[in-house]
Amino acid sequence: MIKDRIVELIEAALRGAAEAGDLPLSDAPHVELETPRNKAFGDYSTNIAMVLAGQVKMSPREVAAKLIERLPADGGLIEKAEVAGAGFINFFLKPDWLGDVLRRIESEGEKYGHAPLHTGESVLVEFVSANPNGPITVGSARGGAIGDVLSNLLEAVGYDVCREYYVNDAVNSLQMQHFGKSLEARYLQALGQDAPFPEDGYKGEYVTQIAKQIVERDGDKYLSLSKTERVRVFTDLGEREMLAVQNADLKAFGVVFDNWYSERSLHESSKVRNAIDTLKARGYAYEDKGALWLKSTAFGDDKDRALIRRNGQPTYIASDTAYHADKFDRGFQRLINVWGPQHHGYIARTKAAVAALGYDPDKLDVIIYQTVRLFSGGELVMMSKRAGELIPLGELVEEVGKDASRFFLLMRTADSSLDFDLELATQQSSENPVFYVQYAHARICSIIRSAADEGLAVPSAEATDLSALGHESEIALVKKMAEYPEEIRIAAESHQPHRLTAYARDLAALFHAFYRDCRVLGEEPAVTNARLVLVEASRTVLRNVLTMLGVNAPERM
């Protein structure tokens, strides 16, 4: 890669200067190379002289000048290197480097952007994990998009990734019991009985729908059961139905999990008991007021947390602790949890629990995403006409499609709240970012189709003279494509999948600018051929980034 080659040149210059006594350096400093915003500052730039100035007691410009003197022969890569500003060294590349980029994109194809930086490392990404007592909401869907695309990114940099959904199906969960009671009441009502609806019940229309389905399928056969039995049965039936709906909605959203991990199984396999025994043995669990407590304050938490209630039932923290232990025990080296905005207070206690069990809490990263609000035509959409509550993911995908749903939910950093404009998401115009990006891809395909109609195939980059490329718009486009692998690396390592949507928009904009300025077909053969190579490379990179986002790259629109 070009950037790596320049870094090597600078490192060689540093060694040379140190050996010759020009610069009194003890060990090799880390060289940062960046792409300056302003093209007057060259193609690449380094601040190394300013970093070293204090250490070697010279002015930054002086250090820069000495380093430039020591730059080794570069094999025709660098046009010139010059000192600028406070002591930057700016590198201007010979136009030939454009060809290097295009040849690399061609040879790597759909793997362009991938890099084996973390091969052999495994990571478990847990996300969505909504309670199985209702459909996935748009809020949780944001976690779905973040978790899924982050997983794609981690795979691209070499990780072995497991996408996991934690199913909160514990039998003693109050949420699930409320759900079961609500369903049971709707069932009785559907059979014409005057059953009271529980006070803390789930009023959503979907509960009534499920009850009706059960009546249609099983009739009144549950009437003979005792009330307690019936609630138990309906909790199970409802849970099964909700998991199926969640699974289907997520699938339509392009999210498929490798594993659905049952909380109940943690209790049944006595992993919860084992975790508690370990905590006791390690001295981080104690009894007080008839309950058992996790001494999480020993690891920086605000207060200690209950593990087992006075009535003998374990709390969710108990199962969650066992769950995280099990993740490590399954051999994952890193854990990532993608959690909704209400859960930020749980980071400290979860890490504390992990540490108390003897695992490294730094191996666990938690991404908290903020709330999603839906707007339509500038108006806040609070209610769904159909369900009488928060809009389910299934409805969103139905309304704006998988592509727009995913792209829009990834347009902001997870840290800030997100306003989703439903009207914009369905708009067929350049103001709609998804449309704008997909349109660029369709346009590329159209050019290649037109070329084929004229009997022109896209020539291979390797066999084509690319020296005809050199227009400002061509250079800007190639530069952006050259940045893609690093963009992937940064997005993956900083856990910021939203960066990809910005990159996709930038790339599309640069392609549209190229299209405006440079005609592909009907030019001199040398020009047309070189530009066809460039267009094909643009298609590859655009398709790669859209694939990473889980968004379709259409050939026609």
Add this chain to the structure above:
RNA sequence: GCGCUUGUAGCUCAGUGGAUAGAGCGAAAGGUUGCGGACCUUUAGGUCGGGGGUUCGAAUCCCUUCAAGCGCGCCA
């Protein structure tokens, strides 16, 4: 009260400790007959919430303060 997140152009937001803080929309003026319409030029618009500090250099890191959202159960 404590904790987390946010605060950047009229609006919505980008911005890996670097050079003159950017984009889209909106506003003003003009341009635009070719591969697929979703384009171009110019102008206006900023104390990066305020105040300290670290650094050669801060929107970015630290402290403090103000404002907004959220969270502080033997619920999950």
